[in-house]
Amino acid sequence: MDKIVIKQNQLKQFSLLLLSIIMVVSSVFVFFINMPIFGITFVSKIIGAAGIIFFGAASIYIIKCFIKPKAVLVIDRNGITDNSSAVSIGFIPWHDIKSVYIKDVLNESFICIDVENIEEKLKGLSSFKKNMIKRNLKTGAPPVSITLGSTSYKPEKVLEIIKNYKEVYNQ
Structure with a gap:
């Protein structure tokens, strides 16, 4: 029996990439709006920055996996x-x-x-x-x-x- 290598599906990776980009854009929007959340205006900055960092890192990882599926x-x-x-x-x-x-x-x-x-x-x-x-x-x-x-x-x-x-x- 031969070696079986199961790799990531590129279509699924592309879908994840699109979702992560949407989340980065949404986080940027939340960061730049000055709408009070829970009555506090700087909360949107914190939430937006956290989203940009998290989803930005996820996007970079997904791009890497998309280019070279593991x-x-x-x-x-x-x-x-x-x-x-x-x-x-x-x-x-x-x-x-x-x-x-x-x-x-x-x-x-x-x-x-x-x-x-x-x-x-x-x-x-x-x-x-x-x-x-x-x-x-x-x-x-x-x-x-x-x-x-x-x-x-x-x-x-x-x-x-x-x-x-x-x-x-x-x-």
Whole structure:
């Protein structure tokens, strides 16, 4: 079986880019109007500036992803590499995967992976990723939650592929 690389869908990235630009323009508008919010005029400046900074940074990130779509998930004979979110663990060999399943949260489906020796996996990660994953674990969430929202792949199909690869290469 060949390596499968699941990349971001450029049409979805373009749609996100348009939305982020609209939000930047809206934030600029809020910044420059002198309308009192909650009876205070400078609140619009604060809200507008925060929106410009946040959505401006998001726009830059989305432009980068649009120009060069990243591999969200790589599945090969050695295991899987998850790059689907800011707190992704990265590479997980087949022998470290205990179970794989789909979990629906707020109208989005995630491919969830229970991993052997999660503490070992966390050692090589940044402190930000470690803390976020530990917080997720405290809420009962699995250590790995792969989102395919930026791709054109259905979670059920990817789950089937992962299970097939695990069955073949986890010997």
